[in-house]
Amino acid sequence: NYCSMANRDDAFLGRTGAKPDPRLHKLCQRRLEYAFKRNPYVRYMLDAMKKAGCEVNLEKHVVCEPCGPTVSGGFDQEHRQVVLCENNIYSQGCMNDTLTHELIHAYDYCRANMEWNNLEHLACTEIRAASLSGECFFWKETFARLKFGWKAHHQVCARERAIKSILCVKDITEAEATRAVDSVFVKCFQDTVPFERVPP
Amino acid sequence: MDTENTTDDTEKYTKLRCLDYMAEYRHCISAFHQFHQYYIHGKFATCKEPKERIKNCIKWKTFRSEEAKKRLLDSLTQEQKDMNTPDPIWTFRSSPPSDW
Numbered sequence: 001n002y003c004s005m006a007n008r009d010d011a012f013l014g015r016t017g018a019k020p021d022p023r024l025h026k027l028c029q030r031r032l033e034y035a036f037k038r039n040p041y042v043r044y045m046l047d048a049m050k051k052a053g054c055e056v057n058l059e060k061h062v063v064c065e066p067c068g069p070t071v072s073g074g075f076d077q078e079h080r081q082v083v084l085c086e087n088n089i090y091s092q093g094c095m096n097d098t099l100t101h102e103l104i105h106a107y108d109y110c111r112a113n114m115e116w117n118n119l120e121h122l123a124c125t126e127i128r129a130a131s132l133s134g135e136c137f138f139w140k141e142t143f144a145r146l147k148f149g150w151k152a153h154h155q156v157c158a159r160e161r162a163i164k165s166i167l168c169v170k171d172i173t174e175a176e177a178t179r180a181v182d183s184v185f186v187k188c189f190q191d192t193v194p195f196e197r198v199p200p
Numbered sequence: 201m202d203t204e205n206t207t208d209d210t211e212k213y214t215k216l217r218c219l220d221y222m223a224e225y226r227h228c229i230s231a232f233h234q235f236h237q238y239y240i241h242g243k244f245a246t247c248k249e250p251k252e253r254i255k256n257c258i259k260w261k262t263f264r265s266e267e268a269k270k271r272l273l274d275s276l277t278q279e280q281k282d283m284n285t286p287d288p289i290w291t292f293r294s295s296p297p298s299d300w
Contacts, residue, residue, distance in 0.1 A: 080300055124289055191285040
């Protein structure tokens, strides 16, 4: 799901004390460890974080918790933790995507003075995460979401998902979110660091 | 400081073989990459840059043309610059966050 960054109270129930399901928790942990060891995108992001000076510690910086109904993960800037929603991550592929997405937010937090209340900064990091994490890959859009399109469709997908992610986090109108995303889209889409170009 | 950086880069680039640039060109013209470029940007890659690099690399290795070497190094540094946005919307930190 695209609600990946959240400050809203209903999204992260775990942060407010909901009871975790032990089976789901173990499954989430197992998928997390597999992603850390085997998934190339996650490993690339971990390496990039280390080079940037923010080495990711599995116990300290990444947690599995139960969340609200629509969120699959988030980056909690207050506690500097990547939160993975054990009740909503339904497969290893979903875990890989969510983890890469959140690590891109963490990377932006690590390398730049991000102001989380600045709508443009938020839009920029969401555009980058949607573009680089693998959510908009061709076969996912075409076969899983049935959104057909070839010519520059990646940009269309990244833009849409960035707008939706912002709406999850901030209580603003769709028009405002669209305006923020459009104003920074070109710059932020081109910024593919730490990847050399948009990964295949 | 600047000359040190250039020397380091030159060391790195002089060790690359022309075969590496040929592999890059082959990857660029492959169907997978071309389709990927079309999907991302809406147009196919021209692959002019990798081709020029091969030419310059061969000229330098065989005829020891200083011009060709300079063109090659320039195109490599330009690629490094293009990766980063020239005008980012946020300011970068000088060191990683202390509370990580």
